[in-house]
Amino acid sequence: MLRARSLETARTTEWVPLEHVHGRCLAAAVVARHDLPPAPSSAMDGWAVRSGGGRSVRRITDESAAGHGPARSLHPGEACRISTGALIPDGADAVVRREDGREIGGRLLIDAGGAAGDHVRPRGDDLAAGERLLEAGTVVAAHELSVLAAAGHAGALCRVRPVVAVLTTGDELVPPGARVPHAHRTESNLAALGAQARAAGAVAGEHVHAGDDRRVTASALSALLEGEPDLIVTVGGVSVGDHDHVAGALMRLGARWAFRGVAMRPGHPVGLAVCRSTVILALPGNPAAAVVAFHLLGRPLLGARGDWSRRAALAAPCRRHPRATTFVRCSEGPEGLRPLARQGSAQLGSLAGARALAWIEPGEGTVDPGTLVHMSALP
Structure with a gap:
């Protein structure tokens, strides 16, 4: 095993x-x-007193302010002006609020309160x-x-934050913002996966891009392994096409597969391997598939907790897949989870506005609106 x-x-x-x-x-x-607090302190502005006596008159003899304790102990018949958070003087066990007393000529007239423990925060409370x-x-x-x-x-x-290195693949990719020839497309996974990794508590390591060449792919992976990152994420090239070289390159480098392929949509071709004690998460190249697969597998690998305990109602019908669990990109509002119109693994439109994934079990037909389903918020 x-x-x-x-x-x-x-x-x-x-x-x-x-x-x-x-x-x-x-x-x-x-x-x-x-x-x-480190010692009994006042929960109110007012006067510290010794309890008992009900409505009474006390002579004001001292003051206790936050950061400046009282100068002396309190004796019967005396009161100490006190501020919120200030230390209770020895001999006092209650605080009379400002609303419950009046000062006249250096004396406190207590109208109400003053029972033992009133507005006193005990030590360690x-x-x-x-x-x-x-x-x-x-x-x-x-x-x-x-x-x-x-x-x-x-x-x-x-x-220590785990380091995540990324290998992107494909002859057709050009950097974001660059002119896109007809046979090419913009590389759109790296920024999103980097943000997902950081949200899961990791730091971005080295990024290498390899074209669709077996030797180049193996050389790029070997170079990343030399840096000993905690996790290498490969994007694309993991399926079974003639130009998919990631799986073969990993095998030649001595990688051992934990699994390849998961009965889920999107993200079916995802795989997990270990090579030279480094964990490798092989993601599909399609953007929606890569984002969903990383949320499901990359976050737990990095120690982030995937919370699927919450359930919410579907605001619209949702099609099942007969044999695979479907993770549906949804917006979230007062009416519940609303599946976005486009759900294809290659459709970037299925990510715009997505704030949650809905877990749809395999089966025939559709899931009706109002059905409670497990969900996970997208960071």
Whole structure:
């Protein structure tokens, strides 16, 4: 049985400064380094008091502001002005809100409140020292940087981003923006696949283009393998045509196939191999097929979680394939998932406006509007 190297477990780790942790995958759990708040503090602007007495008058003797604690302990019959977030003075156990009291001539007239615990945040009420906040394997969201910072971390131990190299193939391809002769077409996969790889947490490695020549293709693959990327993605040349040389070149280089061909549409010719301990994902050349196949297989290889747990209703009928799972490019709106008009694997129009894939099981006929189907959002 072929055992491909796991791109997740093979990666080393690196320390990443806090400002660059967004979108990175944690290599170790993050725990709070201290209690937050570190001592009892006020949840309101007002006055810190010792509880009891109901409506009463207290002598104001001190002030506690955020970043500047009180100068002395509080004694019975006294009050301390206090700001939100400021430390509760020793001897106090309640905060009277500004709305519930009045200052007159250095004294506080309490109209309401002042029961024990009122508007007091206990030590560790938000975070407790040693508390596990984020588990290893978490891809850090932007708002979670606040959690790391508040918990005492200036950065985090993260998995090193996997490097993805790309081999594009085909005599007919010209760069984007170049003049396109009648027998040629614009190379349209590289930019999209690079963006998909980055969205899955990878960094772009070397890109090599090979024409439809067996030796040139093998030489290009060998050159990419020398750089030892974590993943090589090949685009095109993986089918069985006379000018498809990727599979043969990989075999000559000693690659071992995990599989070739999947009963899915689009993307049937996709394959997965290992060569010199590098994982190779062989994609079809048709743009829709390449994008869908990378979403289904490339993202999981890079450690990104493919979420198919969500279900949504179809807003229009959808044709089944009798023997293959179909991944239908859809727009998404209030009425649900609307399959785009063109679904051919070579039709770029099937990608414009696509925001989700709908998972359609094999079968005869069509799936009716209103049917709930599993879906995955396209990044």
